[in-house]
Amino acid sequence: MDVMLLAGTRPEAVKLAPLVVALEGRDGVRPVLVHSGQHQGMVEQALVPFGLGVDAWLDVPARVSGTQAELVGGLLPALDAQLRSLMPAAVVVQGDTTTGLAGALAAFWLGIPVVHLEAGLRTNDLAAPFPEEGTRQMVARIAALHLAPTEAAAKALRAEGIPEEKIVLTGNTVVDAVLAITARDLPAHDPALALLEMEIAEAGERLVLVTSHRRESWGEPLNQTLSAVRRIVETHPDVQVLFPVHPNPAVRAQVTATLGGVERVTITEPLEYPDLVRALRLASLVLTDSGGIQEEAPTFGTPVLVLREVTERAEAVDAGCAWLVGTDPAKITGTAARLLAGSLCPAATPNPYGDGHAAEKATIAIERLLGVKTTLEQAHS
Known part of the structure; x- marks a missing residue:
């Protein structure tokens, strides 16, 4: 059939x-x-x-x-x-x-x-x-x-x-997908990600992955997120930020205007899926409004700050893998600082979204x- x-x-x-x-x-x-x-x-x-x-x-x-x-x-x-x-x-x-x-x-x-x-x-x-x-x-x-x-x-x-x-x-089948791609351990295809990975390894730095694409995040909410990202970079000299940007021209212009040229911030095109999985594995912290990333990151124990006021994927929050912070700059930077300092730690639990x-x-x-x-x-x- x-x-x-x-x-x-x-x-x-x-x-x-x-x-x-x-x-x-x-x-x-x-x-x-x-x-x-x-x-x-x-x-x-x-x-x-x-x-x-x-x-x-x-x-x-x-x-x-x-x-x-x-x-x-x-x-x-x-x-x-x-x-x-x-x-x-x-x-x-x-x-x-x-x-x-x-x-x-x-x-x-x-x-x-x-x-x-x-x-x-x-x-x-x-x-x-x-x-x-x-x-x-x-x-x-x-x-x-x-x-x-x-x-x-x-x-x-x-x-x-x-x-x-x-x-x-x-x-969730996305856990199956993450595990299948991880098993292949493909090298980074995006040149910017490959260079960033090398720089982080050589300098002993940490990666913070940021994505924001949801329509309700555009405009002022995104401005607030961007100001928080800039503050995180300023207050953590060992942090490199990777920001794959949504293809919408208005979003790209907004991100570039605030973070373009900022030291230790890399802005790229949207990553191919194996590169995204690789970035999630490398990251010490993720800031995102993506539903999929909320489900994928717990596979690697990578803590997630959810840039939304509500989430239909509450399992990661309940399990201690993610924190709902919205787009309030103070809440984003404060929670990020605690996670990066180790005073707040993600729970060492299996991915709540599945076993593969x-x-x-x-x-x-x-x-x-x-x-x-x-x-x-x-x-x-």
Whole structure:
């Protein structure tokens, strides 16, 4: 049976990749990875380290306005055509993207079961994060199978009335992805990262990784974060900052205006995924508003300051791996100072988001949804 997996952004591709690999190793199902075209080039780039490629691309008109309405309006007819042509046994959508929402709708309208990977994340505030919180709640209403990354996510789904038999606790496939890339131990591809890694090793310095890309962080919140980063560099002579910047021109201009030319601050293009994993391994501290990095950094015991007022990934905070600091400069610099001084230490606990077997558990759940007997079940039948 064909199982269509839909990706449109790099995070979707990274989290779907381990599931594609796991499905490829099964006899009863065949994964078909479809690119929605939401982020051209980035999905393909993210798949390369896993030895994967895109099986099909949607024929979506070029975007003019860049609005969510325009994107959905282009995606739905293209998805409908692709689904009618392939008629997969199920469609897997990941997380809370516009691609995921459109894919779930198109599949639901054709009576094709929707599998929601990374289901159940909630802040219960439709304004934060926006529009992601609304998107994942809408997908949950029509999904046939909810693959929950944590017990808290599964609990949230139960509280919304999702039947227990439709919820499977798998862990997060991003942990599978991080471990797979780490095992390869690839050298840095980005020249700036390679040079920085060498300088840090020679001088005995420490790396602080900073990322900020969420739409609600743009403008004044980002200004506050940047001032805090500058203060951290000024007060810690042994710290080097690496800041891969979002491609949005306004964000890049904002970051460059405040940190460009500042000693011991390196600004780069967005890192390829193996380089990002390498930076997370090297870092002594991470400042981020990224959901994925909140899940990835605990694999290496790297403490995270979450540059958001609320997070739907509270497990790392609860486990003592991350601290919710928002964009208040005093809170950022104060917490960073304690972590860098060693007076505040991350808990020495396993990654709360999984053990690296999420894709295997998700594959078994999909097979059961489709009535496909596993090798073990076949042997006993």
